[in-house]
Amino acid sequence: MPNIYQSAMFNAERFPGKIAVSDAVTKLDFGQFCRRARALAKYLESFGVRRGERVAIMGDNSIDYLALMHATAITGFILVPVNIRYNVDELLYLIDDCEPKVLLIDAALSKISESIADKLSGRVVVLHSLPDDLPDPDLPALTTRFGDVEDGDVSLILYTSGTTSRPKGAMLTHGNLVWNAINYIVELGINETARAILATPLFHVGGFGVVNGPVLYAGGSLHILPRFEPASTMATLMEVQPTHLFLLSTMWVGLTDMKDFTTHRISSVTFVQTAAAPLGEWRQEHIRQVFHNAEFSWGFGQTESCVTTIKNRYTHEIMSHPGSTGYFWRHFSYRFVDEQRRLLEDQKGPGILEIKGPTIFSGYWRQPDLTRETLTSDGWLHTGDIIRIDEDGFAYFLGRSKDMIKTGGENVAALEVENCLARHESVMEAAVFGVPHEYWGEELVAAVVAAAGCTVDAGELRDFCRQHLAGFKVPKRIFIVDGLPHSSSGKVQKFMLKEKISALLDQ
Incomplete structure (x- = not known):
């Protein structure tokens, strides 16, 4: 059945020599990329990784990270991307839950690796790097060309962000990945001329699934940044001149806060997307100004x-x-x-x-x-x-449905109030939630982060909300905070905010 590796092999035949993936030092055409995927699949077999076994990976975006995603279709192992922000307890929870045969953990994360070494001894093979030179393995001809998995076989286990609870492993199949690519190609008209920059983390479903994976599936090219940083991302955009760009809202905030952001004009980009949290209208306008030839998309x-x-x-x-x-x-x-x-x-x-x-x-x-x-x-x-x-x-x-606040007998959607606050030019981001209240049932509360170089007054924000919202939707209290706790996907972890604000209200 179809899989993303099979499509990469199709592109190797259809577009010989075409660059599939690149980073600051390396470029691989589709044929070379597929050979690397086969070599990594066989290399992992030497550690006992067989069909259905899990391989966890904790590190920055890389060519090998992408190759491992494709390699799951060759021998049928399951890749488990791990959030690089996980602490020791969170990593051990994931390992206990999915029981990987191998943990690939970047050498730069040596501190966390050393902390768990004793607990993993005899349970998991820990690798800090992969060999640069691996031979193309001798596989059956059909496996080499098409892989060896079915539609319903699991390719990835992605642990959800856990905004309200412990992360849980969502199983995505090879068929899921194929159909996601097909949807993007059909709905957005992506083809082999597309070029994208991968700056969103691969441990988040948006990293590979939004634009980037579909571009590669269609025969386009993908340039990889290890992780997002505003200045280096902007420099790469100017150098690579991609056609498609997806960044999480928090990343767009980082770019639009750059003093010289609006001085740039990047004509090559024809499609821009954001997701996760509201963006103020002025930020959206600045994005449309810089990427002046691009269609702007939510999702x-x-x-x-x-x-x-x-x-x-x-x-x-x-x-x-x-x-x-x-x-x-x-x-x-x-x-x-x-x-x-x-x-x-x-x-x-x-x-x-x-x-x-x-x-x-x-x-x-x-x-x-x-x-x-x-x-x-x-x-x-x-x-x-x-x-x-x-x-x-x-x-x-x-x-x-769990983010509706019941206050004074009225239902208030937190997102509606957050969108209103985000429209204020002095607000970078906001989170709205309810805390128990004897009279109101729940008291409507907001936590707000000021935009770079701005000061913001809670009373002024409440007046601003009154101009745009019904009175019962105006937060009773607004707390100005230095930052909001985010999940890997950029979503605000409100359970942590509630604990912090509730403690302040109890004082």
Whole structure:
């Protein structure tokens, strides 16, 4: 059955000599890239890695990281990307949960590696690097050309960000990765002329799934940055001149905060995307100014859907439908249910979204009960996200069903208030949530981070909210904070904020 390695081999034949992947020092054409994937798959076999065995990887983006993703289709092992920000306890939790045969951990993370060495002895083979020179293995001809996996075989276990609980391993299949690429190619018109920069981390589903993997699948080229840093990313953009660019919202904040950002003009970029958190209108305008030939896109999805299910293709679509994240792509069915999972009569919403399609994950690793809660027996994924659709078919994300604040008998969507606060020119980002209150039930509270070089006053922000929101939606209290705790995907971890703010309110 089709897989991403098979497509890379197709591109090796169709576009001989075409550069597939590159970094600051190395360029590999598709044929060389596929040989590296085969060599790594065989090398891991020497440590007992067989079909279905897990290999965890903790490190920066790299060519080998991508090659290992493709190598899963050759011998059928499962790759488990690990967040490089994990501490010892979090890493040990993941290892205990997925029981990898091998842990590839970057030498730069030697401190955490040394801390867990005794606990892993005899359980996991720990490697700090991979050999540069490995022979192309002698594999059966069909395996060399097409790999040796089926659609439903698991390729990746991606641990979700854990904004409310311990991370859980979402199992993505080879079929999921293929269909995600097909969706992007069909919906955005990506082809072999596309070039992208990979700066988003590969331990996050957006790193490979949003734009970057599809560009490679289509026969385009992917330039890899080990990790995001505003100045080096901008320098690389000027040098590489990509056609497609995806960055998380927090990354866009880093770029747009650069003093000279708006002095640049990057004409090559034809498609720009962001995701995760709201961006102020002025930041969006600056992005459109620098990437003046690009269509600007939002998007909606999650790890369990192998990223994207809703997205616009053209800037004018979201400009004429303010607040929309786009429209449902053609290979998905969707429906709206209430909190008891009953089908709503009005299928325009607002309602809790359930989706069905070829990119929906196969479940959570070793968590059958949670899988049954999230995934119905006939394949509907319960997203927990509240969506509505307008008369033109454009979708609006109203927040998580668990991210609604009940205050004074009224329901307030945290996202609506966050979007309002983000429109203020002195605000970099904001998080809104409820804390218990004897009179209101829940008190509406906001934590706000000032934009670079700005000071912000809580009273001024509350007045600003009153100009744009109903009175019951205006936060009762606004705390100015130095920063917000983020997950690897850029989402604010509100459970940590609630603990901090609740402690302040109790004083």
